[in-house]
């Protein structure tokens with residue numbers, strides 16, 4: 001079991017969610033299999049044709065235009081909310097969403113006002129957008145907004161109830177707008193197996209609950225075009241892990257146990273976060 005002081009130091013990012021703000025995500029899709037040709041009307045990404053279909057329909061005279069980053073991975077006109085977005089993995093993902101073109105990213109966290117690092121990251125996102133370097137284009141917004149709120153208290157309450165309540169609220173809003181969306185829950189490798197030698201029963205159990213929450217939510221919300229997936233990071237160098245590495249032995253052990261032989265940087269999760277938030281993962285839900 002965790003002590004109360006350790007529990008406080010392990011407060012976590014509980015959920016990431018991105019709501020679509022595009023005009024329409026509903027269209028019709030024709031596809032063929034070896035047996036039949038069917039037309040499906042469902043929430044499919046609006047930017048077709050893509051990939052091979054686009055290549056086959058391309059005019060031999062028009063210059064070809066790649067779509068992978070300009071469309072599938074773009075978060076242009078989307079709105080994101082990142083709980084625990086004041087630092088660590090949450091802030092890293094918030095900036096990634098802004099760079100990928102999100103119109104606004106709301107960072108929900110405990111401190112009454114954001115610290116100087118968060119403010120500097122916000123200025124950087126603004127400068128990127130103003131210079132036309134983010135996917136928003138010149139003069140675009142890429143707004144990072146700070147909201148002070150306590151999504152819950154203590155390990156189990158933050159990781160399970162906090163995640164559930166925030167994800168439920170996001171799902172309800174997405175349903176209200178009727179344009180689908182993507183909810184990303186941050187679980188952990190500790191939700192898949194126990195960490196021998198560490199008294200983390202409460203943390204590990206809470207993260208297993210997050211895995212099941214993502215699968216169950218995905219089944220409930222799929223018909224509404226809302227996708228729900230989880231990410232299970234390994235050991236990432238953040239304030240949370242620094243607080244846990246109270247002796248050099250712990251860091252050495254984590255490094256040795258990892259197949260790549262190192263602890264990751266938070267920015268190494270940018271790709272997976274933007275992939276899950278964007279249409280690039282449009283057929284991925286309930287996955288881990």
Ligand SMILES: NC(=O)c1ccc[n+]([C@@H]2O[C@H](COP(=O)([O-])OP(=O)(O)OC[C@H]3O[C@@H](n4cnc5c(N)ncnc54)[C@H](O)[C@@H]3O)[C@@H](O)[C@H]2O)c1
Nearest residue numbers: 011012013084088089109150151152188235236238239240
């Ligand atoms: N760092 C890792 O190695 C690692 C590994 C696997 C999973 N995770 C998970 O990733 C997530 C983020 O972890 P991190 O390493 O960035 O931690 P961190 O401690 O650096 O950041 C967590 C953030 O969540 C905020 N927070 C805590 N309780 C809150 C509450 N009640 N309401 C609102 N905000 C709250 C904190 O203030 C902090 O800004 C957590 O869910 C963690 O369990 C991290």
